[in-house]
Amino acid sequence: MCQGAEHNKLVAEADGLRYVKTGDVDDLRRPLITPEPDTLDQLLWKLDLESDPPKLLVNRDARPTWKAMTRSPYFIALVYPEVMRQMLTKVLLDPKNEYTDEDEDEGWKADWVKFARNLGGMEPLPHVGDRDDREIWIDSAVAAFSRHHKIRETLELAMNEEDNK
Numbered sequence: 001m002c003q004g005a006e007h008n009k010l011v012a013e014a015d016g017l018r019y020v021k022t023g024d025v026d027d028l029r030r031p032l033i034t035p036e037p038d039t040l041d042q043l044l045w046k047l048d049l050e051s052d053p054p055k056l057l058v059n060r061d062a063r064p065t066w067k068a069m070t071r072s073p074y075f076i077a078l079v080y081p082e083v084m085r086q087m088l089t090k091v092l093l094d095p096k097n098e099y100t101d102e103d104e105d106e107g108w109k110a111d112w113v114k115f116a117r118n119l120g121g122m123e124p125l126p127h128v129g130d131r132d133d134r135e136i137w138i139d140s141a142v143a144a145f146s147r148h149h150k151i152r153e154t155l156e157l158a159m160n161e162e163d164n165k
Contacts, residue, residue: 044075092125119148
């Protein structure tokens with residue numbers, strides 16, 4: 001604890017940290033995926049599905065900043081549903097390592113399936129061999145995500161605001 005003139009001084013900075021008041025319970029939530037800057041030439045974003053856990057790479061040269069771009073309604077509406085689709089496809093349809101309900105308590109793959117299940121209106125996860133049914137389940141999850149976050153409405157509102165400037 002800093003004393004005297006140093007008391008209440010900000011001594012460090014970090015992104016992605018949440019403020020928790022004394023006595024509050026920190027629920028230890030972790031993000032499904034965190035955008036990271038990368039050199040991507042003319043690409044705005046790319047999923048790195050080879051890293052463990054996968055990463056959402058964002059063009060570090062995007063303007064005004066790569067972080068601002070990831071928070072824009074355009075990016076949210078056009079990128080995040082596709083990120084969800086690609087992540088669930090990786091988890092549920094990868095022939096090398098398809099997810100089963102026995103994997104439920106294990107890491108990032110289980111986190112994505114739990115997230116999709118909690119969107120509401122989702123059927124039970126089809127068995128591993130039911131590729132077509134799993135593809136339909138992924139489509140339903142992306143649709144549920146889009147409904148939950150009102151993706152179309154959010155984009156339309158942003159476009160209308162821009163038109164009214």
